[in-house]
Amino acid sequence: MQRKIIPDIVQRTELTATTIDATAEQAAKDMTAANVAAIIVLDTNKALIGILTERDLSRRVVAENKRPSEIKVGDIMTANPDTLAPNDRASDALELMLTRRYRHLPVVGEDGKCVAMVSIRDLYEAVKEGLEENIRETEAFVFGDRYSA
Amino acid sequence: MQRKIIPDIVQRTELTATTIDATAEQAAKDMTAANVAAIIVLDTNKALIGILTERDLSRRVVAENKRPSEIKVGDIMTANPDTLAPNDRASDALELMLTRRYRHLPVVGEDGKCVAMVSIRDLYEAVKEGLEENIRETEAFVFGDRYSA
Numbered sequence: 001m002q003r004k005i006i007p008d009i010v011q012r013t014e015l016t017a018t019t020i021d022a023t024a025e026q027a028a029k030d031m032t033a034a035n036v037a038a039i040i041v042l043d044t045n046k047a048l049i050g051i052l053t054e055r056d057l058s059r060r061v062v063a064e065n066k067r068p069s070e071i072k073v074g075d076i077m078t079a080n081p082d083t084l085a086p087n088d089r090a091s092d093a094l095e096l097m098l099t100r101r102y103r104h105l106p107v108v109g110e111d112g113k114c115v116a117m118v119s120i121r122d123l124y125e126a127v128k129e130g131l132e133e134n135i136r137e138t139e140a141f142v143f144g145d146r147y148s149a
Numbered sequence: 150m151q152r153k154i155i156p157d158i159v160q161r162t163e164l165t166a167t168t169i170d171a172t173a174e175q176a177a178k179d180m181t182a183a184n185v186a187a188i189i190v191l192d193t194n195k196a197l198i199g200i201l202t203e204r205d206l207s208r209r210v211v212a213e214n215k216r217p218s219e220i221k222v223g224d225i226m227t228a229n230p231d232t233l234a235p236n237d238r239a240s241d242a243l244e245l246m247l248t249r250r251y252r253h254l255p256v257v258g259e260d261g262k263c264v265a266m267v268s269i270r271d272l273y274e275a276v277k278e279g280l281e282e283n284i285r286e287t288e289a290f291v292f293g294d295r296y297s298a
Contacts, residue, residue, distance in 0.1 A: 028212035037204065055186065058203040062210050062217045063177035069214045124273035131280035138287050 005093060005107055005118060006086035009126045012115045017042045018052065020074030024061050027052055027073050038104035040114050041077050048106055048114045050077035055103075083108040084118060090130070094123040154242060154256055154267060155235035158275050161264045166191045167201065169223030173210045176201055176222050187253035189263050190226050197255055197263045199226035204252075232257040233267060239279070243272040 006012060016034040018027045018041055031039050031054070041050035052073055060076040061068055082100065084093050084107045097105060097120045107116040155161060165183040167176045167190055180188050180203070190199035201222055209225040210217055231249065233242050233256045246254060246269045256265040 024211055025214045028207050032208045032212045054203040054207040057207045057211045058177050059181045062173055062206045063181045065174045065217045067214070067216060068211045120270060121273070124270070124277065128273065128277055128280065131277065131284065135280065135283055135287065138284065138291065142287065142291055 003090040003126050003130055004086065005084050005088045005090065006116060009090050009093075009122050010107065010116045010118055012086075012109075015040055015114060015117055017114075018073050019043075020049070020072060020077070022073045023069050024057060024066070024071040024073065024076060025068035028057055028068065036117070037119070038117060040106055040117065041073055042114070047112055048081070048083070048108060050074070050079045051081040051104065051106060052077040053104060081106060083114075085109075086115065090123055090126045093118065094120070094127055097123065152239040152275050152279055153235065154233050154237045154239065155265060158239050158242075158271050159256065159265045159267055161235075161258075164189055164263060164266055166263075167222050168192075169198070169221060169226070171222045172218050173206060173215070173220040173222065173225060174217035177206055177217065185266070186268070187266060189255055189266065190222055191263070196261055197230070197232070197257060199223070199228045200230040200253065200255060201226040202253060230255060232263075234258075235264065239272055239275045242267065243269070243276055246272065 003009060016030055016036060016039055018030060018039050020041060027039060038051055038053040040048055041052055043049045056076050061071055082105060084105050086107060086109060103120050105118050106114045107118055109115045152158060165179055165185060165188055167179060167188050169190060176188060187200055187202040189197055190201055192198045205225050210220055231254060233254050235256060235258060252269050254267050255263045256267055258264045
């Protein structure tokens with residue numbers, strides 16, 4: 001069975017979000033509170049305009065010795081990120097993330113609203129479960145149904 | 150076949166390292182240059198005493214609005230981290246990382262020296278490859294050898 005991003009990998013959810021005018025300090029606080037490694041950046045119409053990750057904070061604030069309260073999210077986020085659609089296949093999404101070295105991708109619905117965030121860990125876990133299921137079914141076919149009939 | 154941390158998942162390597170007296174700024178610069186999300190912290194005898202990750206920098210520097218050049222690695226690292234041994238099994242290591250929510254674990258040899266870093270992505274990829282190999286072998290058994298003989 002081909003697994004779809006929604007509902008097989010993640011559920012639609014109310015994501016923690018930030019804005020381009022928020023400070024790096026506040027975004028990092030929000031990420032800590034939500035226990036996430038990446039946060040979406042929305043404009044005033046709630047449309048997705050960027051993604052901010054722990055990597056961005058490490059490289060563009062800490063490594064550059066910036067004062068976190070003086071840096072705006074809009075200056076350090078990744079703008080116009082690649083996204084997934086709810087119906088995308090998990091295996092295709094994993095390939096995309098491996099090829100482009102992403103660890104997180106937002107999932108955007110048909111109305112343009114961001115409805116979930118997928119991590120590469122979520123995808124690996126789903127692909128692993130799919131393979132394990134494949135093995136169980138094959139073993140049932142080989143050792144179960146054929147011999148117990 | 151049970152895959153071992155070394156050599157099946159990662160190779161022994163010269164890891165980028167830092168010290169407790171280095172600043173968060175310098176450690177983040179070193180992580181950026183090495184393109185890694187976690188760095189080991191060694192004492193003056195080259196023994197492993199901690200690990201510092203992008204998450205630590207986000208939560209303990211940016212979220213707390215600290216000036217990166219004024220924070221010492223020793224104050225924000227995770228001290229005495231769990232470690233893997235070169236002969237540990239990939240599947241056991243993945244379970245450990247999922248249970249404790251680690252994304253990186255140092256690999257320490259019998260002489261106490263840190264010889265590699267394993268990420269949860271490395272482990273998932275190895276477990277996935279192992280499952281795919283299992284499927285190929287089973288399919289060869291079911292559809293290949295038995296029918297072509």
